[in-house]
Amino acid sequence: MARLAARRQARAEAREIRMKELEKQQKEIDDNADRHYDMYSTGTGGGGGGGGGGGGSGGGDVVNRAAFRVALGSHRAPSHSVSSASYHSSRRSSEDSSEDGMVSIRDMRHELKELEDKFRKSMVHNAQLDNEKSALTYQVELLKDKIEDLEESLTLLQREYRDKCRDFENLKRLSTQIKDELEYCKAQLLEKEELIKEYGLVVVENEVEVDIGNGEKETRIKRSLVTQETAQVLSSLGSGSLDVRLKRFLEDKNDLLDQIRRLTIELEEERNKHSKGDRGGTQHSASNSSAYTNGPDESLDAHKDASKQLADYRFKTQKYEQEIATLQANVARLDGQVLRFKTAAEEAEAREDDLKIEKRKLQRELREAQSKLDELETTNSHLQKRLDKLKTAKSTLLKEL
Structure with missing residues (x-):
């Protein structure tokens, strides 16, 4: 101006x-x-005197x-x-x-x-x-x-x-790159699902309390990968979070260990009683040999009862030992499974959280790129219209001139 x-x-x-x-x-x-x-x-003054006098x-x-x-x-x-x-x-x-x-x-x-x-x-x-x-x-x-x-x-x-065209091309390339990354993430998710199906793993939901500030807590559901056997064990333990179920499992384990210790003590007591019974039987046979003539039938019955009771104790002892060995093997196996499942669950949760974060990030970048792309297309069409109007005005002015 x-x-x-x-x-x-x-x-x-x-x-x-x-x-x-x-x-x-x-x-x-x-x-x-x-x-x-x-x-x-x-x-002309000399020749025109008459005319000059008249006017x-x-x-x-x-x-x-x-x-x-x-x-x-x-x-x-x-x-x-x-x-x-x-x-x-x-x-x-x-x-x-x-x-x-x-x-x-x-x-x-x-x-x-x-x-x-x-x-x-x-x-x-x-x-x-x-x-x-x-x-x-x-x-x-x-x-x-x-x-x-x-x-x-x-x-x-x-x-x-x-x-704007240069920015549009850059955003277009960025959008294509983000789409490729999104396809790659989808392929990884599909591969993850196939691996889960191949190894027979099961997704188990876990309720976790998260502190959201101001002393308030929010219950969120997280998923973990476990085997079918572990899933059956966890389902048999009832509902609740994974920590609650594991606590129940540990309580059952402690109860079994207490039962094993109690059975072991009872077995030792039975062994002690059996050893004392053997010593008493020898003394009783020595005393009865002198008095055999008084009651041979009674001593024979007592000996049979003692032998039968000893066989019962031996059978119970073997049975308890087998049960103890079985329970110890089950406890060791369950401990190993718990450790493995805990490790796998933590790794799966960490990987799932990372994948969710990456997915949200890619979706946010995709939305931003799409919004910028739409904005650039609108600006491009507006500038093209203004350019056409300016060309028309310029041609009109040139025609008028």
């Missing part, structure tokens, strides 16, 4: 200078016409001078035509009578008035044409300024359009 105002001021100054030059030229033309009229009047007033001289200016400035008549006219006029004035001279003066005045009217009309018309020319020149300058501004705007818009 400052540049446009400076151009307008420069054009106004140039217009004033042109008007001054035109006024100066018009003044020079008037001065030359007056000088030529004075020379003409001096040259020698100051008003006639002014009228004649104006007529001479019009004839010299507007019609540009040659000098010999003026001399010939003055010669014929002086000759006619010397030959004709005074009445004819008056008639000729009236005719000349009438013609002079007509010439003055024509001169005024021509001057008014020239002034109008000059004003129209100035207005049209000013409009042309304004249109040129508008064309320059439009060209600058067009250049700026083209530069912005190129920048």
